[in-house]
Amino acid sequence: MPTYDYRCKACGQTFEHFQSMKDDPITTCLLCGKTGEVDRLISNVGGIIFKGSGFYVTDNKSSSSKSSESSTGSSGSSSN
Numbered sequence: 001m002p003t004y005d006y007r008c009k010a011c012g013q014t015f016e017h018f019q020s021m022k023d024d025p026i027t028t029c030l031l032c033g034k035t036g037e038v039d040r041l042i043s044n045v046g047g048i049i050f051k052g053s054g055f056y057v058t059d060n061k062s063s064s065s066k067s068s069e070s071s072t073g074s075s076g077s078s079s080n
Contacts, residue, residue, distance in 0.1 A: 005041040010034040014041070 002021060007014045008029035015030055025040045 005043060006030075006038050007041055008032060008034065008037050009039065010037040 001018060003016050003018045004025070005014060005016055006026065006029075008031060010029060011032040011034070013029075013031050017026055017030065019026070025038075027038055028035045029038050
């Protein structure tokens with residue numbers, strides 16, 4: 001569930017509220033208690049999307065890629 005930023009028109013303060021995406025925006029300021037004086041702020045922060053077959057050694061990989069990497073890794077170290 002995301003955290004939304006709100007600004008109260010009455011007291012001018014900004015606060016965060018943790019709620020579901022399906023919930024309606026809140027209408028009461030959590031700081032001063034005034035009703036109908038709250039605006040939801042729009043953030044320009046985008047989410048992180050990972051695409052591809054893997055990014056780190058510790059990521060979950062398919063069993064076929066694990067077995068091929070372990071065999072190439074052991075043969076490469078024994079030749080040194």
